[in-house]
Amino acid sequence: MQVTIKDVAREANVAPSTVSRVIANSPRISQKTKERVRQAMEELGYYPNVHARSLANRTTQAIGLVMPSAATKTLQNPFFSEVIRGISTKAHQNGYSLYMTTGVSEEEVYEGVVSMVQGRRVDGVVVLYSRTDDKVVQFLQDSKFPFVVVGKPFSDSSHVTYVDTDNYLAGREVTKYLHQLGHECIAFVGGSQDLAVTQERVGGYKTALMEEGLPINESYIVSAPFMTTGGADAVKRLMSLEHPPTAVVVSDDMMALGVMSTLNEMEISVPDQMAVVSFNNLFIAEFSSPPLTSVEINIFGLGFEATNCLIEQMNEEATPYGKRVIVPHYLVVRQSCGGTAK
Amino acid sequence: MQVTIKDVAREANVAPSTVSRVIANSPRISQKTKERVRQAMEELGYYPNVHARSLANRTTQAIGLVMPSAATKTLQNPFFSEVIRGISTKAHQNGYSLYMTTGVSEEEVYEGVVSMVQGRRVDGVVVLYSRTDDKVVQFLQDSKFPFVVVGKPFSDSSHVTYVDTDNYLAGREVTKYLHQLGHECIAFVGGSQDLAVTQERVGGYKTALMEEGLPINESYIVSAPFMTTGGADAVKRLMSLEHPPTAVVVSDDMMALGVMSTLNEMEISVPDQMAVVSFNNLFIAEFSSPPLTSVEINIFGLGFEATNCLIEQMNEEATPYGKRVIVPHYLVVRQSCGGTAK
DNA sequence: TATTTTCGTGCAAACGATTGCATTAACGAT
């Protein structure tokens, strides 16, 4: 049997309410009593039942995580481990723990979110992806439940709090970087087009081309669902063009690996015949051959900041408008683009 | 305000207890009433409060996850995403959700586990790592709380349920495989020595050498904490030996990437001058250059099976002895060991 | 028709905390 607050009360010769106040460290309890009670708790090995507490309290000290559906292999991207590490670090610091449901289909994850919100299982939610036209975000917004999204939400983004990288800027920067290295024919290989991040990065890419006075060649822009083909199709398509590019911006390290692997098969050497730059600076970027030049976006920080915002939001009564946090990024130059700037 | 069971009861003109029985789909309630109640629930948008339910029920429908401390970068290994995907799939199928605490230090994760167990926040726990002499496993065992570990627990493993790969066998097999390819000087590069998995794999490696009549050369066996050096030291050490190996068994794909990257820097070509084989068959194995020959250990399956065992264990009153599940593995031949067997 | 079963539902007591309000004792101040 579990040892309850009553047991402690009896042991310490006080009322349960007193024990409760000792737990909350209320100033209304004398020091002497506090010590007596604490000792009793210690002796009996008392731990408060979280459900009783949540029920009385109307608070759970838990944060819900919404992940993309388990079916999509997106989850295999180390991005998620890292962002979760950030979330859980901040959460832990503030005494929150993490709670996750998943589902195979999109509908299932939606149902999971609804029941964890309505069932009051968590105090707030962080949404780990952003897709166009998402029911989950809509729901959270409608129910006025505290939440923040990692990445840029599409709909009504002015009213939702989110933390993101300036992907547009980053896209612009890497493209310019390639131009500075002397490349004129620069392609873009991205993931699914309905991810905000892809759109932003490609947007920055195009802007940079324009700003640098380079033509925008639509056949240089390909997108491929990474996990199925590994970007192999994309590369083959690009290389079969009349004027193949000499450099490529890849929207994700994982995909860049696939791209380089395909190039390798085709005996196109990186960086000599093809420069590759990508984003996220996952730890594998360091260990690929050649090591990847990639944009460090501080994934851990994204998670950490998001949680920070969420906690703020949960503590304030009125959350008026969405807050927007941009986590800074910077380019980490390794070897996939060749030497230093010309 | 939340809509409670009483609201539904009032709306449907029944007692709260009846509503409760409808939720549980008790056969004692007539079909007609059930429908009336269900409609009321629908109309009011009722969702049961999980804490009230857990409190009355003494059950939480949640499974706790114990991860290595967040400080160690171990977490970045895609292994975890994948095993969690397996866990969460099975969990979801059975109506369980996932709950995780983390901590920076080992002591913190221990405290997290204790309070989630004693606080009755979860019905069972899956432990995602196994280290020598671990307090967490000891605690769970002492409190007779349902748990299963992924990987082989050290202490008293006959009494704890675990699911694992036959790492010993796998280590043996890959070593023999290399020998079959004609290699006589085979090295082993592993991660931290106090991980069960490292010990097992190296054990299999040694056995294979013996069985094949090859000498065991202790200087061929190096272990390196991956995340700091990426195995670079290990490679350099090996290559500076009087008789450097011609093949190497690496205990993890991540590390193999680091090894290959270092070899690449040293202009030692894989597989021509050095064959590399590793374990886990992470998706990056497919996209490295050259693609890695690796042992597929079905990480998803490990998580899935573990959860399966856990659920079994939670449903039975008496869990007598530890159960042991071995998930099968097989070698996936790619290019890091050169052509096919001689 | 009387008596026993069966069926469907309601009552009220848990589950283990929190918290507003009441109570008591001690202590100065008048």
Add this chain to the structure above:
DNA sequence: ATCGTTAATGCAATCGTTTGCACGAAAATA
């Protein structure tokens, strides 16, 4: 000696469910 004040603690209601037991009505049996 009496009367506020304050400090420390206890009482009891509450949070939203579940569930054992009781109860009445209908159906089955004699």
